[in-house]
Amino acid sequence: MSEPVGEDQAPRSTFMLIFRGGAVSRPDLSPSELQAHVEKWYRWSEELAGRGRRNAGTTLDAPGATVRGRDLVTDGPYAESKDLVTGSMIFEAASLEDAIEVARGCPTYEFGGSVEVRPVQDYRI
């Protein structure tokens, strides 16, 4: 997949972006800042959709529970809030580089968030 070909036959792979931390871990944000931030997010995801990268974005609510075996259930994932997984997104890209390029445009960095980019294995072959 390292050599990009003509657009039409470009092999597409599925990638997942995993969002961690960001605005959620900042308790001091004002209502205006929160609104301005979410506006950046949905403009970003809409812009990707407009370029044929309609994504299946998911949002995770806190705190939930952690299960470690049948009898071991604890409240929350209480990771450091900057490491807390807050959502994910699945989309098609030509290569890892291409997927990283998409992740670069994510607004989460404004408030110290991070994005993990992972290829999704395709079993349909």
Add this chain to the structure above:
Amino acid sequence: MNDEPEALPSAELVEDLFRREYAHLVSALVRVLGPSNVPLAEDVVHDALVSAMQAWRFGLPRDPKAWIIRAAHNRAIDIVRREQRHRSFLPELATTTALTDTIEAALAPEAEAAGQMAMMFAVCDPGLSRETHVTLVLRWLCGLSPKEIGQAFLVDTQTIDRRLHRGRGHLHALGRLPDVDDLPDLDVRRGSVLRSLYLLFNEGYHGSNPQDPVRPFLCDDALRLTELMLDARATAHPDVHALAALFCFGAARLPTRMDAQGVFVPLEDQDRRRWDRAGIERGLIHLGHAATGDRMSRWHLEAGIACEHAIAPSLQETDWDRIVGFYQLLAEQSPNPVVALNRALALAERDGVAEGRRELIALAHEPKLSRYPFYWAARADLERRGGRHERAREHYRHAISLARSTAERAAFERRIEGLKIS
């Protein structure tokens, strides 16, 4: 905003939705949780906004406002249940069904105006200072954070926090947030509320922030809160209409106050065709309602002056005689050096530059004016118009040295460039 609108959904958030809902929901929750629970109400609403920020990253819900209200509702019920044992809540929150019904009713759209009014009149307590009133209004009725309030007033966040703390203390002592109709000192408080809204509007119209001296959203909020008062019988007095009129006339001129470079444009150079006609019409309607009382308040006089400017086709065709008259009455009612300055400028238009100049020079000993850049700019303007350009430049330079923002400074510098000095 974008080149391909058809590729994007038409859904956009209402401007200031989060701020407005913060104000709406904090007031509504304080009304139902009791004024000793302001911090709890603030947390509930903050959490609701954070969850909206999380949930809407990949698209907006059909009714964003309803979504936020629902989130605050659920969060409030969770927290009240959890805190029931440690805190004192009002008795109607004691049982589960009563709790759900009470929160539901408190957050219903019909209760929105009453909640914000109760909050506004509670925080404008005559026992608190004006600065504290404005701070509390900005926090709980405009949804600004302490940091944002500090930036607006060039005051450090600790000072703002101290004022908020004082405000919370006063509310705490109330036991229950009274409805406006039940306030024994309603008329005194109305005066405090109007004054705070006036300061709020001024902060938007000509604020102290050096980078950003014009912030229309503060003007919008001042007008919105004033019009809330007009929707309630107990507070819909002629002086409230007068203040609303003043705001409408001022806001109508906002589009021309600064040019594209962010420099203040003097009244004579403003393009009056760009003034907001609908806003001026709205102001005239308020002014009509204001004329029903028997008392001529300060707001009536200021609205009268703003009206004359707003309806005049040009600076020359302005009714300066009426304006001088209003300033005269204003000076008698509440003597103030800035009013005297404006009166002198109106005199210069009505009776000639020499007359205005004489009045201005007589004000030179006023300590407040000697540090006020617009006093020196006014002196300079009249010297310039009298043909004494060297003297004008000296005064403009003085004004520049006192200027509080780049927008002011650049406006005075531009005047100097226009002088004819060999």
